Amino acid sequence: xxxxxxxxxxxxxxxxxxxxxxxxxxxxxxxxxxxxxxxxxxxxxxxxxxxxxxxxxxxxxxxxxxxxxxxxxxxxxxxxxxxxxxxxxxxxxxxxxxxxxxxxxxxxxxxxxxxxxxxxxxxxxxxxxxxxxxxxxxxxxxxxxxxxxxxxxxxxxxxxxxxxxxxxxxxxxxxxxxxxxxxxxxxxxxxxxxxxxxxxxxxxxxxxxxxxxxxxxxxxxxxxxxxxxxxxxxxxxxxxxxxxxxxxxxxxxxxxxxxxxxx
Amino acid sequence: xxxxxxxxxxxxxxxxxxxxxxxxxxxxxxxxxxxxxxxxxxxxxxxxxxxxxxxxxxxxxxxxxxxxxxxxxxxxxxxxxxxxxxxxxxxxxxxxxxxxxxxxxxxxxxxxxxxxxxxxxxxxxxxxxxxxxxxxxxxxxxxxxxxxxxxxxxxxxxxxxxxxxxxxxxxxxxxxxxxxxxxxxxxxxxxxxxxxxxxxxxxxxxxxxxxxxxxxxxxxxxxxxxxxxxxxxxxxxxxxxxxxxxxxxxxxxxxxxxxxxxxxxxxxxxxxxxxxxxxxxxxxxxxxxxxxxxxxxxxxxxxxxxxxxxxxxxxxxxxxxxxxxxxxxxxxxxxxxxxxxxxxxxxxxxxxxxxxxxxxxxxxxxxxxxxxxxxxxxxxxxxxxxxxxxxxxxxxxxxxxxxxxxxxxxxxxxxxxxxxxxxxxxxxxxxxxx
Numbered sequence: 001x002x003x004x005x006x007x008x009x010x011x012x013x014x015x016x017x018x019x020x021x022x023x024x025x026x027x028x029x030x031x032x033x034x035x036x037x038x039x040x041x042x043x044x045x046x047x048x049x050x051x052x053x054x055x056x057x058x059x060x061x062x063x064x065x066x067x068x069x070x071x072x073x074x075x076x077x078x079x080x081x082x083x084x085x086x087x088x089x090x091x092x093x094x095x096x097x098x099x100x101x102x103x104x105x106x107x108x109x110x111x112x113x114x115x116x117x118x119x120x121x122x123x124x125x126x127x128x129x130x131x132x133x134x135x136x137x138x139x140x141x142x143x144x145x146x147x148x149x150x151x152x153x154x155x156x157x158x159x160x161x162x163x164x165x166x167x168x169x170x171x172x173x174x175x176x177x178x179x180x181x182x183x184x185x186x187x188x189x190x191x192x193x194x195x196x197x198x199x200x201x202x203x204x205x206x207x208x209x210x211x212x213x214x215x216x217x218x219x220x221x222x223x224x225x226x227x228x229x230x231x232x233x234x235x236x237x238x239x240x241x242x243x244x245x246x247x248x249x250x251x252x253x254x255x256x257x258x259x260x261x262x263x
Numbered sequence: 264x265x266x267x268x269x270x271x272x273x274x275x276x277x278x279x280x281x282x283x284x285x286x287x288x289x290x291x292x293x294x295x296x297x298x299x300x301x302x303x304x305x306x307x308x309x310x311x312x313x314x315x316x317x318x319x320x321x322x323x324x325x326x327x328x329x330x331x332x333x334x335x336x337x338x339x340x341x342x343x344x345x346x347x348x349x350x351x352x353x354x355x356x357x358x359x360x361x362x363x364x365x366x367x368x369x370x371x372x373x374x375x376x377x378x379x380x381x382x383x384x385x386x387x388x389x390x391x392x393x394x395x396x397x398x399x400x401x402x403x404x405x406x407x408x409x410x411x412x413x414x415x416x417x418x419x420x421x422x423x424x425x426x427x428x429x430x431x432x433x434x435x436x437x438x439x440x441x442x443x444x445x446x447x448x449x450x451x452x453x454x455x456x457x458x459x460x461x462x463x464x465x466x467x468x469x470x471x472x473x474x475x476x477x478x479x480x481x482x483x484x485x486x487x488x489x490x491x492x493x494x495x496x497x498x499x500x501x502x503x504x505x506x507x508x509x510x511x512x513x514x515x516x517x518x519x520x521x522x523x524x525x526x527x528x529x530x531x532x533x534x535x536x537x538x539x540x541x542x543x544x545x546x547x548x549x550x551x552x553x554x555x556x557x558x559x560x561x562x563x564x565x566x567x568x569x570x571x572x573x574x575x576x577x578x579x580x581x582x583x584x585x586x587x588x589x590x591x592x593x594x595x596x597x598x599x600x601x602x603x604x605x606x607x608x609x610x611x612x613x614x615x616x617x618x619x620x621x622x623x624x625x626x627x628x629x630x631x632x633x634x635x636x637x638x639x640x641x642x643x644x645x646x647x648x649x650x651x652x653x654x655x656x657x658x659x660x661x662x663x664x665x666x667x668x669x670x671x672x673x674x675x676x677x678x679x680x681x682x683x684x685x686x687x688x689x690x691x692x693x694x695x696x697x
Contacts, residue, residue, distance in 0.1 A: 116559060123504075
């Protein structure tokens with residue numbers, strides 16, 4: 001059982017989103033608490049990315065309510081999400097290959113001293129940050145292009161931590177990573193949880209989900225298809241919910257009750 | 264030869280990566296992937312790192328400096344006039360016009376874009392300045408100001424079509440090339456040539472020399488002192504903050520190199536007419552733009568856009584504003600370059616900004632080491648590149664080799680540079696550093 005804090009950091013209540021003729025999300029419910037890792041899983045086109053983008057402010061929601069620490073909020077642009085304390089690490093990293101690690105970490109929020117870039121202070125803070133997160137980088141002054149895929153991913157995650165966010169959204173952080181590198185990223189996710197951040201983790205990899213997540217929220221065809229406790233749920237059950245192999249009234253009811261227990 | 268040829272080399276970005284983590288060696292056992300090469304401390308470490316970088320294809324400005332030395336050796340052996348004080352002085356004054364335009368090109372190339380209009384814009388600006396100063400009787404400083412602002416506005420307009428309306432920069436500036444050529448011809452009117460007062464402000468740009476020998480030596484001293492002090496103080500702050508710093512021997516070596524080149528240049532200038540005003544203005548602009556690109560948040564944003572537009576947008580960078588401003592800078596430098604070119608011939612005429620000017624300005628940026636693909640380069644590249652091009656032109660002129668051959672040789676140099684660039688980039692890719 002997950003230690004449940006009183007109010008969730010983020011709660012979605014009946015969120016819907018349409019794109020023209022496509023109903024991408026229908027009445028989606030989701031709760032994330034501080035110090036909790038919620039895995040968001042589902043097949044391609046299930047609406048995971050759309051859901052994340054509504055939280056990140058890329059696509060404003062059509063219906064429903066987003067609650068932030070118990071209060072209803074409007075997130076209509078990425079800036080709103082950032083101001084609330086939501087940091088999103090996208091799948092395609094969003095790092096500049098030609099700029100060094102320090103420059104990338106502080107891109108868009110450079111530290112200045114008398115109007116000039118304060119490289120010394122930025123480098124000091126970068127090292128401090130990487131040290132707290134136990135991130136291993138050969139040097140903070142080499143361009144991102146020189147880093148391996150796993151190292152880039154950890155830099156991208158570290159970058160999201162600079163604003164001390166309350167909620168971190170990771171979009172497939174381990175896709176295309178090797179065994180060792182995946183382990184590094186998963187370690188980092190655990191460290192985020194230990195530090196009291198709420199984490200939403202999108203993943204296709206059941207092993208990763210089982211390894212780090214506390215809860216698994218399944219989306220299917222833009223709707224909730226159950227929220228499971230990772231510890232008490234078998235991988236088969238989750239996969240069944242994702243593929244809809246047992247998608248009928250009975251399993252839906254069962255899934256609902258499981259979801260309620262976990263609340 | 265210019266004052267700052269080697270000072271540039273001593274501070275290329277590749278060398279900056281030398282400021283690596285000396286402590287990492289200690290942590291390497293546990294924290295760092297053992298396959299990563301970590302630099303040893305001290306001077307030996309630098310030599311090792313330098314060799315490794317060369318092998319990995321991180322040549323930086325090394326090829327162009329070597330090229331420049333080869334050019335000097337060849338032409339000097341053909342004609343001992345080549346390295347005479349007068350010829351060197353002439354080269355460094357002549358290069359300023361094209362060099363200024365090339366500085367603007369470096370900015371645009373950093374975005375991974377191209378500005379084909381700079382030649383025409385430089386011609387248009389010189390025509391505007393000449394008409395205002397000579398035909399309308401304005402004071403020359405006002406005419407110069409209006410011409411430069413016109414260049415900035417023209418560049419901003421190109422930037423608007425590119426950044427806001429989304430037209431390809433190539434096409435927009437190609438249209439600009441034609442339009443501003445037509446504009447210049449129209450402004451110049453039927454006579455087609457307006458002679459400038461050679462004692463006026465524009466005329467003096469390329470004809471004034473600080474004949475007092477103290478001027479050249481003074482500037483060299485100031486440059487060396489400022490360079491040493493800033494490096495030294497920066498190091499002190501780094502040490503205080505506990506981040507890796509360069510060893511003092513490294514700072515002294517760089518300062519020494521700069522001192523040798525600056526004082527040699529000062530000595531040569533004083534053998535002829537003294538320190539040329541044009542070169543001083545060019546150096547001031549180079550120092551200022553280099554500072555802007557590498558020490559300010561604005562410059563960091565330009566590099567970021569050259570690296571990844573999407574990443575920049577997500578980092579909250581106003582992509583449209585930066586793009587427009589960069590094209591405005593390019594237009595501004597084109598106008599400044601146009602004024603220097605007009606000053607050199609003491610007139611604004613119909614052939615201004617045409618011919619091989621555009622190609623030379625772009626070639627200079629690329630020869631100097633600016634990447635055509637964005638995100639890599641420095642404004643000092645413009646100086647190195649334009650030195651190569653103008654040196655070749657002067658060298659061939661001394662041999663009285665005709666114009667067609669000059670074009671072909673300049674083309675060969677450009678091609679060689681681009682080939683070296685692609686080969687080193689391939690090496691960098693295999694070395695995991697592209």
